[in-house]
Amino acid sequence: MHFFKKLSIYILCFGVIFVESLDSKAQELYVNSEPASIMPARSVLIKQSYASMTGKESSNNFNTQLEFSWSKKWMSHLGTNFKSWEWYTQYRFYSKDAVYEHLRMALFFRAINASTNAIPTNSILLDGQESVLHGGLIITQLKHKWASSLTLGSLLKQDALASNGNAGFQYSFSNGFLMYPKVYTTYGQTNVNLYLELIGQSLLSGKANYLDIAPAVQFIFNSQAKLNLSYRLPLVNQTNRATYNSASISLDYLFFNAIPKHRKKSKSIFVSN
Amino acid sequence: MKYLIIGLFFFLSSSATAQVQSVELVASGLTCSMCSKAIFKALSALDFVSEVKVDIDKSSYSLAFKSPDKVKIEQIREAVYDAGFAIETMQMTANFPTSKAIDDEVVSLVGYQFKWKLTGAKNIVNPQKVTIVNKELLPTAGIYYLNF
Numbered sequence: 001m002h003f004f005k006k007l008s009i010y011i012l013c014f015g016v017i018f019v020e021s022l023d024s025k026a027q028e029l030y031v032n033s034e035p036a037s038i039m040p041a042r043s044v045l046i047k048q049s050y051a052s053m054t055g056k057e058s059s060n061n062f063n064t065q066l067e068f069s070w071s072k073k074w075m076s077h078l079g080t081n082f083k084s085w086e087w088y089t090q091y092r093f094y095s096k097d098a099v100y101e102h103l104r105m106a107l108f109f110r111a112i113n114a115s116t117n118a119i120p121t122n123s124i125l126l127d128g129q130e131s132v133l134h135g136g137l138i139i140t141q142l143k144h145k146w147a148s149s150l151t152l153g154s155l156l157k158q159d160a161l162a163s164n165g166n167a168g169f170q171y172s173f174s175n176g177f178l179m180y181p182k183v184y185t186t187y188g189q190t191n192v193n194l195y196l197e198l199i200g201q202s203l204l205s206g207k208a209n210y211l212d213i214a215p216a217v218q219f220i221f222n223s224q225a226k227l228n229l230s231y232r233l234p235l236v237n238q239t240n241r242a243t244y245n246s247a248s249i250s251l252d253y254l255f256f257n258a259i260p261k262h263r264k265k266s267k268s269i270f271v272s273n
Numbered sequence: 274m275k276y277l278i279i280g281l282f283f284f285l286s287s288s289a290t291a292q293v294q295s296v297e298l299v300a301s302g303l304t305c306s307m308c309s310k311a312i313f314k315a316l317s318a319l320d321f322v323s324e325v326k327v328d329i330d331k332s333s334y335s336l337a338f339k340s341p342d343k344v345k346i347e348q349i350r351e352a353v354y355d356a357g358f359a360i361e362t363m364q365m366t367a368n369f370p371t372s373k374a375i376d377d378e379v380v381s382l383v384g385y386q387f388k389w390k391l392t393g394a395k396n397i398v399n400p401q402k403v404t405i406v407n408k409e410l411l412p413t414a415g416i417y418y419l420n421f
Contacts, residue, residue: 037357040311040355040356041315072355099299099332099361100301100332144304147304184309187309187310187313191306191307220306257315257318
């Protein structure tokens, strides 16, 4: 009953956002997941985030992340919370663009290397408490007033002693909407975006599942800096995770054209004079 | 001899003014201002571009040039694609060295070979705005096709 109450709140929120979004445009700069799109080629992003996690126990997590895009199709992230390291890379292999819309697909892989092991749980923790390999597929559709993204991935926990299974699936479904401004006029306008994301995990053993909901609000300043506020809570929680609620704040700044371009010599399409 | 000199003068003056005044393009695949700014920054970083005017809402960009005789279409295309997006349409306003555009005829301009792709022939009124009609703005066997 508790689950259906939460689900009805979710559907109500979703409906309000959808109706509101009919006059606006979509956004795919998700707070809790990556879209299939890649950052602009040769750009660098610095991100600092803080999460306060609560549940049966409580903990804090500071994370610093550096993101690079080597080309229009390939980007990498390097992150640390000072107890673990994370390396993430993503390759966009499909892109179909039209005015105000696109369909994109990308493959991703990430490795989390934790220096200390968390208290064993029957789920796979992706916040730096455990060493995990994670890879999969992202499909993102932007269509004027609608930006949705589906991420499907496999998980492998590097813990041979995991009694509850060390492999599973991670998936998310993300939606984003631009609430303000209604009409773009300058890059200086502060943008306000709303996001609603569903994040789930199922272990192969079938012993543990969760489905979290994560609403978020995002402010974009000068079309270059983002402030993200998000709250994540479980809709379904068949795990013994020590923390399952998470309030997070993050700030990131994008440096365009930060990596110098190595320009190849033009091909011979010029007329010889 | 007098007519030869006058003819030569007109030939030289028309060649000297054969240049691209501006390029207008509409980018596709984006709605957000951060995405638009990525394209704006990439276009502004091109060494032959002097100014980029943008209509964020319409995803359209208008480019002016420092050296109108050194415009490089493939670099403009690459800048937009590297930012992560595509080009829906690209138009070019230029002074052409000829007064008539005839289908399938080649015209040389700022180091490029262009070929007219239109029905029959049309009079050129300089500065003439033309559309590059190649699919995804990629030259076909080194040729860009123009229409107006």
